[in-house]
């Protein structure tokens with residue numbers, strides 16, 4: 001992974017501090033199984049640089065951006081490069097203090113405290129991914145205030161306070177614009193350094209397509225990245241909504257082609273059919289038709305192996 005960061009152009013001074021961090025906090029046997037081995041790598045030098053420096057400085061970070069901008073991929077990649085165990089904690093409307101820090105349980109007639117994911121992560125020097133943090137009610141997150149600021153503690157009512165291990169960091173993600181998404185209140189937002197996640201660049205999209213589909217022909221990586229760029233421009237000029245600007249859908253379409261579907265129907269399933277407005281759907285379908293012959297299949301897109 002460090003070699004990958006070097007090839008992405010991350011500053012040597014940052015990489016040196018990352019190595020120092022890893023030496024200072026070698027992973028213990030018990031939590032080694034939680035260190036991620038990412039299937040995908042995150043592409044984007046600027047974002048890497050910001051995230052690494054913030055975490056090395058002891059800050060927690062909040063990744064904000066539209067769907068499929070690699071927020072979870074980056075969070076997982078970060079735990080991997082820091083060599084830390086990761087906890088994935090999904091937030092939803094009913095997330096409450098107990099589900100985060102833990103709760104009393106009865107075992108063999110005795111009351112004992114069963115740790116929640118935030119508490120486990122805090123004690124073991126983990127990287128806690130607070131996924132879709134804005135989905136929860138702000139009031140139920142007040143319990144995290146002392147955890148996320150300089151106090152670095154968890155105060156469990158009726159028990160000792162738990163001090164955060166010095167390697168513990170929290171990486172929150174949040175989407176905006178979806179139905180049901182809420183704003184994060186100021187008190188919570190104030191406890192993070194915030195990184196706005198961009199839509200992947202055309203050049204990085206080509207790298208990404210070739211990483212996920214090594215036998216995809218380079219000309220097709222370019223064509224598909226071009227198509228995505230077309231859709232992005234139409235979104236930016238507000239001609240269409242962002243429903244079809246779905247990288248996840250594009251990547252899945254390529255997999256469907258690899259598995260035997262023709263390109264037209266695959267892109268329809270991955271991109272076009274996500275739009276429920278007739279006029280807009282037609283517009284996107286036409287854009288695709290202009291660039292791409294829908295009858296093409298795996299034989300055309302992939303190198304024979």
Ligand SMILES: Nc1ncnc2c1ncn2[C@@H]1O[C@H](COP(=O)(O)OP(=O)(O)OP(=O)(O)O)[C@@H](O)[C@H]1O
Nearest residue numbers: 040041042043066067068069070071072073175200
């Ligand atoms: N810059 C990028 N580098 C690498 N992969 C990316 C990038 N941007 C998007 N992706 C790809 O997009 C897909 C979705 O990534 P991920 O699940 O991390 O997105 P997300 O931002 O968490 O989305 P959501 O808000 O919908 O949860 C993955 O296949 C990922 O590889």
Ligand SMILES: [Mg+2]
Nearest residue numbers: 071072131173
């Ligand atoms: Mg996500």
